């Protein structure tokens with residue numbers, strides 16, 4: 153039995169704050185005594201199921217988020233840049249097919265989550281760094297190829313992404329987030345003695361560290377010392 157504390161991370165690649173939360177948790181899974189479970193889900197379903205509205209539809213929130221994301225991306229060292237038309241990207245095109253694809257990759261990977269981690273990161277990079285499409289099959293395949301998936305895995309994932317099994321799996325993950333009390337993403341769920349405690353957003357890490365018994369001070373200082381993969385990848389071109 154693992155002595156590690158289990159933390160689930162619910163996210164959607166349409167959500168820029170999820171990208172920040174995802175990168176920080178992927179870095180800290182190696183520093184904290186935790187087992188991180190990646191839980192791809194559908195933010196649109198969480199919004200609908202919880203009766204919430206995307207923050208971007210309130211003009212002042214949209215303006216705040218635009219600035220806040222810029223400084224948070226710099227702080228967390230994530231190459232996040234808003235697309236030219238965030239409304240089209242987030243609300244017209246959306247992420248349903250992309251999240252089904254990520255779910256299909258996760259299903260194929262059974263047990264591990266390296267491919268899910270990498271393919272999620274490449275999809276975020278497309279939408280939230282390079283202003284590229286994530287709805288077409290060719291776009292998903294390109295992201296998966298960049299993430300290091302083999303042609304066979306990509307072909308299978310594209311085929312199964314449209315199956316009832318995968319659609320239901322994504323629905324179940326979304327419902328699970330709602331059952332925990334989600335109203336937005338990222339959602340972190342810490343299982344404290346078998347009882348789930350939820351944290352919303354990428355700005356709750358100090359509190360999470362405190363709750364899981366990790367040193368808050370070391371977290372703050374090591375924010376800049378835990379290597380960001382992006383610096384390393386920049387050298388690779």
Ligand SMILES: N[C@@H](CCC(=O)N[C@@H](CS)C(=O)NCC(=O)O)C(=O)O
Pocket residue numbers: 166167168169170204205206207335336337338352353354355
């Ligand atoms: N303060 C949070 C904001 C997170 C956030 O706005 N997430 C969006 C998706 S990108 C959301 O689901 N918002 C729901 C809400 O604000 O009610 C952070 O810094 O991470």
